[in-house]
Amino acid sequence: MKLQDELPLDHRLRTVYRYGAGLCGLILLVFGILGLIDQLSFFDTTGSNIAGLSSNGLLSVLSLIFGAVLIGAAIIGGNVASTIEIVVGGLFILSGFVNLAVLDSSFNYLAFRMPNVLFSFVMGLLVATFGMYGRVSGGLPHDNPYWRQRHPEHARTTSPDRAKTPALTRGGSHSAPRHP
Template sequence: MRLRDELPVDHHLATVYRYGAAFCGLVLIVFGCLGFADALSPFSTSGDTIAGMTTNVALSVLSTVVGLVLIAGGVIGGNAASTLNMTVGALFVLSGFAHLAVLDRPANVLDFGMTNVIFSFVMGLVILTFGMYGRVSSKLGHDNPYWRRRHPEQAAREAAARAAAEARGTLPASGPRPAVAPSAHDPNT
């Protein structure tokens, strides 16, 4: 299965992935720039706070780089943005757990405090949500390309029924097409 083949480039979900990545990237860049503006030392663990979170230059650089990567994913859009959002979101959640384990220890080189850990969890879940939107659900619509990919037999039956209805003239040949209700005997729905 190729990720680039799962979702058409012009599908409406691509907009959610694109704007979600760009928004989260912008938030991270603003945080990183605020850290640079405060002229912090590179690996200080003295507790300088920016926007309610402790930071140092290393964390500002990391935030800016990840923000730029997310914005690049937003520019690319489509499945690349979705996959990038899911990957970065998962890394944020893992980072939250890792930094929770090193709070108040010398290994805390990014000067994480509890607010940073909470921000990491929340931002990770927000980025994950933008990446998984329309991809992961038990109630995806039948017009969703991910649903069609997971249920190829039923999607083929629905496409054949739609083509037959168009041939009879009961469905318009263009424009939005109504989803065909799932059959009662299909265990995949």
């Protein structure tokens, strides 16, 4: 079984995934371009100030790479964009923790400072949230394409018009309160 087998192919959430990936990718591309224009030293551990963050040539190139990956995800869209956003968001959060550990050491190859660490956490959470939007939750509505894909037996008995009332469960008569 593959992860993609459980995901719906076409749904309205794809625009959220596209815009989220595009916006975050554009921010990273601008940061990377500003760093390269400033001709920063590639492995300088002290870094230079670019848009309020410390940067060096390596961080600028990595920003361009991840920005391009997110822009590519925005172009592809759909489940691919969602999955890429979740992975990239997780990598940003991991990067925040790793760079926090090496902040004032000679291993600070990306010239991170505390604002960079905070940016990494915020960008990681933002990108991952865009990727998980409407996909990960314990209480997805019944008209959500991910819920319908995971519960095909209930999806057939629950029409989109009645999506707010849960389908009958096996052996029970669970129903939501009716509103006039």
